[in-house]
Amino acid sequence: MDLQLNGKVVLITGASKGIGLACAQAFAREGAQVAIVSRDPGNLARAKATLAEQGLQVHPFAADLSDADQAEQMVQAVTQALGEIDVLVNSAGAAKRYEPETLDAAAFQATMNAKYFPYMFPQQAVLKRMVARVKAQRERDGSGATSTVTPGAIVNIIGMGGKFASDFHIAGGAANAALMLATAGFAHYYARYGIRVNAINPGQTLTDRVDQAMELEAARQGISKDEALARGQQNVPLGRYAQPQEVADVALFLASARSSYVTAAMIPMDGGSTPSI
Secondary structure, eight states: OOOSOTTOEEEEETTTSHHHHHHHHHHHHTTOEEEEEESOHHHHHHHHHHHHTTTOOEEEEEOOTTSHHHHHHHHHHHHHHHOSOOEEEEOOOOOOOOOGGGOOHHHHHHHIIIIIHHHHHHHHHHHHHHHHHHHHHHHHHTOOOOOSSOSEEEEEEOOGGGTSOOGGGHHHHHHHHHHHHHHHHHHHHHGGGTEEEEEEEEOSBSSTHHHHHHHHHHHHHTSOHHHHHHHHHHTSTTSSOBOHHHHHHHHHHHHSGGGTTOOSOEEEESTTSSOOO
């Protein structure tokens, strides 16, 4: 299946490891020009080297996306280096988990800085450029008709924690819920420009981040981390946690022309743990 991503400029935040790195790998294999973003230049260098070993080229950009100015400057730098951005995949930000008794004002603020703003700031910077491009094209065409060709796509990789409350993920879950609402709202508004905004909500996924959750769960149950992981996977109808590459595959589809009539979708990826209609 031709996803029509060859040559497209794809910006992936939080792309130095985990799901973001899996997305960088997937889009690069499709022939996209991939810009990867992380706060840590060292992590970026390691990610670039890892992908280069597979014959894949990516372009690293370091930025703290909780800072609106840095997010704007990063988007400008990517545009200058690679051209107008066709796809934004937001995977930056990892909200720390807290026991409810330890939540305070600083924890809530830190959580929003860690998860909510690192999605919103680059998204806003990219959206305004996508809109400007659409308006310019419509002026050149002399028509207000909506094209069937998608002029831009955004995929927010958020998490099931925003739909179902967890005692030790209240602050992070609230940030996820806010991102879901924002995704739906932006999708509704920017559809008039043909820009699509969708979300993926992974459940537990086998990345470095799952270690923190397993440590907390192990401490709660008085068991080892390995046992906590085994018990957790037994509770998933599919019998296991997700692999990062599986999330990346869905991101590819949502970003591609093959999903040109899909917007405001919230795709759950939790192995059937929370069936709903």
